[in-house]
Amino acid sequence: MVNGVRRVRDDDEGSAGRLLALSDGVFAIAMTLLALDIQLPDGLDPTEFGRALGHVMPKVWAYVLSLLVIAACWRGHFQIFRYVREVDGTVIRLGLLSLGLVALMPFPTTLLAEYGDQPESVAVYSGAVAAMVATELALTVVLWKRPWLGRAPVPDAIARNDVADLGSTVLVFAVAVPLAFVSPTGAKLWWTVLIPVKALTGRRGKRLRADAEQFGS
Amino acid sequence: MVNGVRRVRDDDEGSAGRLLALSDGVFAIAMTLLALDIQLPDGLDPTEFGRALGHVMPKVWAYVLSLLVIAACWRGHFQIFRYVREVDGTVIRLGLLSLGLVALMPFPTTLLAEYGDQPESVAVYSGAVAAMVATELALTVVLWKRPWLGRAPVPDAIARNDVADLGSTVLVFAVAVPLAFVSPTGAKLWWTVLIPVKALTGRRGKRLRADAEQFGS
Amino acid sequence: MVNGVRRVRDDDEGSAGRLLALSDGVFAIAMTLLALDIQLPDGLDPTEFGRALGHVMPKVWAYVLSLLVIAACWRGHFQIFRYVREVDGTVIRLGLLSLGLVALMPFPTTLLAEYGDQPESVAVYSGAVAAMVATELALTVVLWKRPWLGRAPVPDAIARNDVADLGSTVLVFAVAVPLAFVSPTGAKLWWTVLIPVKALTGRRGKRLRADAEQFGS
Amino acid sequence: MVNGVRRVRDDDEGSAGRLLALSDGVFAIAMTLLALDIQLPDGLDPTEFGRALGHVMPKVWAYVLSLLVIAACWRGHFQIFRYVREVDGTVIRLGLLSLGLVALMPFPTTLLAEYGDQPESVAVYSGAVAAMVATELALTVVLWKRPWLGRAPVPDAIARNDVADLGSTVLVFAVAVPLAFVSPTGAKLWWTVLIPVKALTGRRGKRLRADAEQFGS
Numbered sequence: 001m002v003n004g005v006r007r008v009r010d011d012d013e014g015s016a017g018r019l020l021a022l023s024d025g026v027f028a029i030a031m032t033l034l035a036l037d038i039q040l041p042d043g044l045d046p047t048e049f050g051r052a053l054g055h056v057m058p059k060v061w062a063y064v065l066s067l068l069v070i071a072a073c074w075r076g077h078f079q080i081f082r083y084v085r086e087v088d089g090t091v092i093r094l095g096l097l098s099l100g101l102v103a104l105m106p107f108p109t110t111l112l113a114e115y116g117d118q119p120e121s122v123a124v125y126s127g128a129v130a131a132m133v134a135t136e137l138a139l140t141v142v143l144w145k146r147p148w149l150g151r152a153p154v155p156d157a158i159a160r161n162d163v164a165d166l167g168s169t170v171l172v173f174a175v176a177v178p179l180a181f182v183s184p185t186g187a188k189l190w191w192t193v194l195i196p197v198k199a200l201t202g203r204r205g206k207r208l209r210a211d212a213e214q215f216g217s
Numbered sequence: 218m219v220n221g222v223r224r225v226r227d228d229d230e231g232s233a234g235r236l237l238a239l240s241d242g243v244f245a246i247a248m249t250l251l252a253l254d255i256q257l258p259d260g261l262d263p264t265e266f267g268r269a270l271g272h273v274m275p276k277v278w279a280y281v282l283s284l285l286v287i288a289a290c291w292r293g294h295f296q297i298f299r300y301v302r303e304v305d306g307t308v309i310r311l312g313l314l315s316l317g318l319v320a321l322m323p324f325p326t327t328l329l330a331e332y333g334d335q336p337e338s339v340a341v342y343s344g345a346v347a348a349m350v351a352t353e354l355a356l357t358v359v360l361w362k363r364p365w366l367g368r369a370p371v372p373d374a375i376a377r378n379d380v381a382d383l384g385s386t387v388l389v390f391a392v393a394v395p396l397a398f399v400s401p402t403g404a405k406l407w408w409t410v411l412i413p414v415k416a417l418t419g420r421r422g423k424r425l426r427a428d429a430e431q432f433g434s
Numbered sequence: 435m436v437n438g439v440r441r442v443r444d445d446d447e448g449s450a451g452r453l454l455a456l457s458d459g460v461f462a463i464a465m466t467l468l469a470l471d472i473q474l475p476d477g478l479d480p481t482e483f484g485r486a487l488g489h490v491m492p493k494v495w496a497y498v499l500s501l502l503v504i505a506a507c508w509r510g511h512f513q514i515f516r517y518v519r520e521v522d523g524t525v526i527r528l529g530l531l532s533l534g535l536v537a538l539m540p541f542p543t544t545l546l547a548e549y550g551d552q553p554e555s556v557a558v559y560s561g562a563v564a565a566m567v568a569t570e571l572a573l574t575v576v577l578w579k580r581p582w583l584g585r586a587p588v589p590d591a592i593a594r595n596d597v598a599d600l601g602s603t604v605l606v607f608a609v610a611v612p613l614a615f616v617s618p619t620g621a622k623l624w625w626t627v628l629i630p631v632k633a634l635t636g637r638r639g640k641r642l643r644a645d646a647e648q649f650g651s
Numbered sequence: 652m653v654n655g656v657r658r659v660r661d662d663d664e665g666s667a668g669r670l671l672a673l674s675d676g677v678f679a680i681a682m683t684l685l686a687l688d689i690q691l692p693d694g695l696d697p698t699e700f701g702r703a704l705g706h707v708m709p710k711v712w713a714y715v716l717s718l719l720v721i722a723a724c725w726r727g728h729f730q731i732f733r734y735v736r737e738v739d740g741t742v743i744r745l746g747l748l749s750l751g752l753v754a755l756m757p758f759p760t761t762l763l764a765e766y767g768d769q770p771e772s773v774a775v776y777s778g779a780v781a782a783m784v785a786t787e788l789a790l791t792v793v794l795w796k797r798p799w800l801g802r803a804p805v806p807d808a809i810a811r812n813d814v815a816d817l818g819s820t821v822l823v824f825a826v827a828v829p830l831a832f833v834s835p836t837g838a839k840l841w842w843t844v845l846i847p848v849k850a851l852t853g854r855r856g857k858r859l860r861a862d863a864e865q866f867g868s
Contacts, residue, residue: 018671018675019729021675022675024238025242026679029242031239031316038324063321078235078236100715103682103686103718107690107707110691114693115695242679246463249464249537252540255538256544266549267554277538299449454672461676465751466754470684470687473758480769483769501751501754516666
């Protein structure tokens with residue numbers, strides 16, 4: 001079998017199971033990381049208790065925001081690896097890099113939640129999202145070009161749509177990094193450019209996948 | 218196969234394995250979260266040691282209570298996903314939401330263990346339980362109405378019993394939120410309404426499942 | 435098939451995979467919990483650095499001790515669940531209880547490492563080990579008496595040897611709890627009673643398992 | 652079957668799945684451990700915010716370095732266990748030892764990142780890497796000599812190359828421990844001896860594995 005030989009020659013690693021187990025572990029920790037901060041000191045009297053409860057609310061908000069970001073990353077990761085069966089050295093390296101970025105995400109998210117009016121917060125957050133989505137983009141391209149790693153090749157139309165989707169996200173967030181130093185609010189408004197782009201690629205992706213499943217594979 | 222095509226058209230995600238791996242990771246962290254607090258400072262003399270050990274006891278108690286709550290959540294989650302093989306976008310979204318609530322549970326549980334006489338504690342705890350069980354209810358309904366996601370359709374009698382069980386729990390805890398501000402103790406007594414309800418639905422559920430297994434599937 | 439029907443009638447839960455995934459998550463966190471404490475503050479000058487490094491050593495020692503204890507628990511858990519395929523309500527309840535105790539183990543272990551001369555430390559540690567091994571004993575008995583949960587019934591001779599091994603451990607550590615208040619050192623010496631007992635049951639267990647594999651199953 | 656009987660006689664443990672699940676959990680926690688430190692206090696004014704952000708950078712750097720080290724360990728672990736199906740007592744003991752060392756790695760890595768000019772830091776880091784790679788070496792030898800644990804025996808040429816690769820790493824880092832007390836910088840330069848060695852064994856390993864896959868297995 002040509003594919004089998006080719007895979008083995010290119011690289012000597014394989015079996016996606018462990019990389020996904022490691023990934024789900026890192027995602028689980030990243031999701032719960034900010035919940036560790038949501039705590040009251042003990043031994044407070046009723047007045048202090050009320051005040052302390054009020055101070056906890058921004059942390060709950062940072063937790064919710066971080067959860068949404070990590071959950072979105074996990075969904076992206078889930079989609080990318082859904083039909084992958086084998087991993088080679090390049091995929092492992094990109095996968096580990098993306099995990100390192102996932103574990104880091106709670107920090108820029110907290111910056112944004114607590115210091116959202118500071119240019120540095122918006123720049124750090126935009127840069128972190130851009131880096132994270134860029135590794136997802138790289139993984140998508142690598143897996144598309146190496147069909148022997150998956151159960152079935154990704155149809156070109158679907159892969160191109162995914163690349164457009166992820167590529168535009170990287171572009172928007174990368175541009176937001178310098179923009180944040182001009183105007184933090186401007187950079188946040190600039191993010192909303194993605195809403196129509198995502199709506200378009202999302203709808204096209206859904207249709208393409210439905211078609212692919214109906215005729216073939 | 219009609220079901221297969223339908224699933225694919227509705228949604229392009231699947232494979233429950235990774236969602237369950239992520240879930241078990243979050244449950245494992247949530248279960249051990251409060252154990253992180255159970256610590257003595259080092260370098261104490263014997264008198265200080267005795268006193269510090271005494272101060273640790275409320276944390277052990279909060280840990281035990283939180284463990285019980287998370288363990289009950291895990292058993293519910295286990296039951297709900299027991300026969301699920303595929304997950305679609307809606308199930309993933311609800312599943313991630315329920316994980317976010319699971320990771321948050323140690324906070325309201327500690328509030329209840331340490332400040333159980335404050336109305337806010339009872340209200341926050343009741344609200345958290347109500348929200349958590351509401352996502353379990355939503356998951357149960359979604360999985361019942363989308364039999365193509367599971368290995369076998371859930372019999373209607375069993376699903377209706379589960380909905381009654383979870384729905385009454387949501388109702389009781391949701392009513393306890395405003396009640397807590399009238400009387401925290403009254404709200405806690407109100408929770409006990411669930412004991413006979415749970416006993417009834419629990420016994421019915423067991424009988425229905427035994428019957429279903431004996432004739433069929 | 436009689437076994438299948440019986441299992442289903444007794445209980446409506448099953449599938450050991452998720453309980454083991456949850457368990458391995460909790461074990462992984464418990465193993466690394468004390469490593470979180472091994473840290474130096476930043477920005478120290480060379481003299482302070484040397485002193486801070488010295489203060490870290492007792493924490494490394496507590497970590498090593500805790501690792502050994504948790505690793506021993508994991509090996510016991512691994513052995514107990516090795517041939518288990520299905521779990522019912524009783525096994526899940528006992529399994530969750532044992533996880534709660536595993537997550538707690540770093541605390542008594544640190545007590546012992548840092549305050550080993552205090553009676554309370556030896557008593558708390560002995561009690562924690564006794565409780566932990568008692569749940570392992572209960573799991574062993576339940577799984578032995580419910581052969582339909584495993585891939586093959588546990589031979590009676592092996593199960594009796596395991597019960598003797600775990601039962602004597604529970605007994606020794608339970609007796610050590612009051613003993614610790616008479617003499618902490620005496621209680622620690624009393625633990626060594628287990629060395630010949632363990633050697634005996636360990637060797638017998640190995641021989642019995644080898645025989646069982648050779649003739650049959 | 653001779654192999655089967657032999658395995659059973661030697662040892663009564665098996666099934667690599669749970670050891671790998673535990674390992675991936677520990678790796679996931681070790682990877683994210685230092686991300687827990689990357690936090691800003693809340694309620695800072697703009698000037699304090701800028702300064703606090705600057706103080707966070709060394710922690711980000713320690714996190715990146717630690718991530719690289721743990722990721723390299725994970726890739727080694729992945730390679731070693733890739734074709735392993737069963738684990739016996741020796742493999743479990745070595746595996747648990749290596750996990751204990753993995754969980755510890757963030758500490759020496761932080762030492763190196765923050766106090767890299769101190770002899771103790773370089774010595775502790777070198778010793779930790781030497782110990783970690785020594786357990787990988789021991790695992791490689793044990794698995795090579797016990798072919799019945801894997802899906803297929805490891806060809807002798809590949810195993811010898813892996814032993815040379817890991818053995819030289821252990822040697823270089825073990826020698827660096829005393830060297831660090833003579834000159835921390837000298838010890839770090841000494842590490843670079845490994846670059847040509849690794850390049851050589853890496854290239855040979857890739858070729859040997861490609862050949863093995865083409866003819867046979």
